[in-house]
Amino acid sequence: MPARILLFDLDGTLLLTGGAGVRALDRVFQDLYGLKGAGRDVPFRGRTDLRIIRDIVERKLRRPMAAEEAAAICDRYLPYLEEEVERSPTYRVLPGVPALLTRLAARADCLLGLGTGNLEAAARIKLARADLNRFFPFGGFGSDAEDRVELLRRAVARGEARRTQSGADGPAEVIVIGDTHLDVQSGRALGARTVAVATGGESPETLEQAGPDVLLADLADAEAFLRFLDV
Ligand SMILES: [Mg+2]
Known part of the structure; x- marks a missing residue:
């Protein structure tokens, strides 16, 4: 019976697209408004697609x-x-991600979902190239809400609905995993435990200041992650 809902951020946490999202948005703004370099000087990291747009x-x-x-x-x-995404030469899955997800998916006490600012369709496109969609049957997305706390709430509600179907009672423990202080802040606002991973370009100092329960260099050390989980 899953007693835990783990919500993973996508960009910078599971994978890096090598700027595919920015290039796609640049093309849209060029088409619709004749605007060049639309995504330049606009903060992307940790923010929802609608907020960026x-x-x-x-x-x-x-x-x-x-x-x-x-x-x-x-x-x-x-x-x-x-x-x-298909043609991005620097698209890559971050270290240890498939191995950790495989281990977590095999545990009866863990339900894996997404908590990402991507529109759901965008998240599915980014994950498909590395065949990672199979780990995430549900989530909260940028298409649910422009606000990160709200989209995490939607993810939790969907996770809880799955738990109820499988006969679980009482609320799950929620764990939010992300690469920016915004992931940590919104996870904390929700009362979740938070894992910060320094793989998205935000400095360990900035992440630490947001007060995560644990800060990891990456997800390659599955043992460290599982130790935190089982505290
Ligand atoms: Mg991220």
């Missing part, structure tokens, strides 16, 4: 985003993302 519109087009605009941008983004 809204930022580009506000900063680069200097006006608020219209309600139907986000949907039109996302529709164009997904096919471009698929192309960019």
Whole structure:
């Protein structure tokens, strides 16, 4: 009976696409608005897709985003993302990820999900190239909410629904794993235990300041991760 829900962030935690997302968004803004280098100087790390898109519109087009605009941008983004992920020369799965996921998936006490700012379709595209979708039957996504705490809440609710179906009672312990202080902060806001991994480019100092329960250099040391889990 799964007593734990583990929610993994995607970019910088499970894999790096080598800038495929930025290139795809650049192409969308070039198509729709004739804007070049749309993603330049816009913070991406740890933020939801919709938040990033809204930022580009506000900063680069200097006006608020219209309600139907986000949907039109996302529709164009997904096919471009698929192309960019497919041909990205520096796409890579981060150290130890498949091995750790395989071990966790084999444990009866763990339910694995995603907690990512990517639109769900975008997350599935990024994970597909490395065949990692099979580990994540559910999650909370940037298509659920622009706010990270809210999308994690949705992930927990979906995880709890699965637990209830399998006869579990009482709430699960939730663990949030991510590569930015924003993952740690939003996990903590939810009352989850948090694991920070320094594989996404944010410094260990910045991650430490956010107060994770554990800070790991990467996910290659499965034993360290499991020790934390079983405390
Ligand atoms: Mg990340």
